[in-house]
Amino acid sequence: MGYAYNLCKYLQELPEHQRSDAVSSMVYEANARVRDPVYGCVGAISSLQKQIDSLQTQLALAQAEVVHMRVRQFTSSSNPGAMDMAVDQVTMGESLWSC
Numbered sequence: 020m021g022y023a024y025n026l027c028k029y030l031q032e033l034p035e036h037q038r039s040d041a042v043s044s045m046v047y048e049a050n051a052r053v054r055d056p057v058y059g060c061v062g063a064i065s066s067l068q069k070q071i072d073s074l075q076t077q078l079a080l081a082q083a084e085v086v087h088m089r090v091r092q093f094t095s096s097s098n099p100g101a102m103d104m105a106v107d108q109v110t111m112g113e114s115l116w117s118c
Contacts, residue, residue: 029041
């Protein structure tokens with residue numbers, strides 16, 4: 020029998036509440052394969068992961084710049100303990116690497 024028969028048989032074996040998600044997944048995978056015949060969904064996932072990595076790097080750099088600006092602001096004051104206060108503020112705040 021054909022591919023359509025196997026597909027229908029597969030869907031009938033699934034619990035009814037999962038069939039809609041299974042069809043949506045198959046349509047997504049088929050569209051991904053049309054866009055990228057070699058890698059399909061894996062290519063799409065890889066591309067999204069690269070975007071996430073890039074955005075996380077940008078966020079870390081921005082957070083580091085904020086810390087740098089805070090330290091510079093406190094150390095430019097005439098208070099001799101300003102550097103300690105700046106470091107305390109940074110370490111007491113939210114972690115730079117939390118998402």
